């Protein structure tokens with residue numbers, strides 16, 4: 001065995017060994033990471049590495065972090081280094097983004113408190129009401145649950161990462177129908193489960209908007225047709241609300257309805 005690769009210690013009378021660390025650990029032999037506020041470390045792999053070298057360096061780093069009392073160890077693995085996934089012993093997937101995979105390992109013998117990956121998508125629906133005419137903006141979709149069902153529905157969509165709900169709902173309305181509208185307020189919200197990929201939950205916010213323009217220009221890729229529909233014609237929802245859904249309150253309905 002190459003003596004330089006193992007610690008040299010002092011034996012004692014009880015078959016034990018005491019190792020005294022006299023020099024700083026060779027930084028090139030362990031990964032340098034970014035500390036976080038939860039005694040964790042995030043290592044971002046920036047260079048290609050041989051899998052065996054990676055495993056060796058990771059073992060040395062884990063031993064060092066254990067001594068330092070570190071807890072959650074994160075490895076940000078750009079997709080071009082995906083060959084190292086299997087070499088990351090003791091790590092599990094946390095989440096993946098288009099350009100990287102995040103691995104994590106909880107190293108102390110205490111309860112693992114790593115938060116789960118994002119659990120919900122955030123959807124928005126738009127009640128765009130022209131109070132002068134008593135008409136509501138409705139669409140028929142080319143894909144999704146209501147495809148080919150001849151159902152008129154309120155414009156809906158999904159909020160982008162980092163986008164406010166009030167901006168997302170106005171963007172979706174404009175993208176789908178060409179109508180420029182101002183967000184007024186959230187009327188109700190609903191939570192449903194196993195909504196996306198039969199796994200993620202869905203938080204859906206129904207919002208009131210006031211139109212600033214009235215000429216419809218449909219988005220041909222997603223919308224079959226859009227129109228202004230007299231609110232009196234809206235008889236009942238195509239899907240009955242769940243008992244726990246919060247209902248739209250009446251102040252947005254024109255007085256004669």
Ligand SMILES: NC(=O)C1=CN([C@@H]2O[C@H](COP(=O)(O)OP(=O)(O)OC[C@H]3O[C@@H](n4cnc5c(N)ncnc54)[C@H](O)[C@@H]3O)[C@@H](O)[C@H]2O)C=CC1
Nearest residue numbers: 122123124125143144145146153156157158202203204222
């Ligand atoms: N669409 C509807 O009839 C209703 C939608 N909602 C809510 O509105 C929000 C948004 O829903 P939607 O407007 O239906 O958007 P969606 O979630 O069905 O789709 C959003 C966008 O992603 C695309 N997309 C979704 N899954 C896809 C897949 N597997 N492959 C390829 N493209 C895919 C869609 O074509 C669309 O462009 C959600 O919170 C939903 O619960 C609520 C009631 C009815």
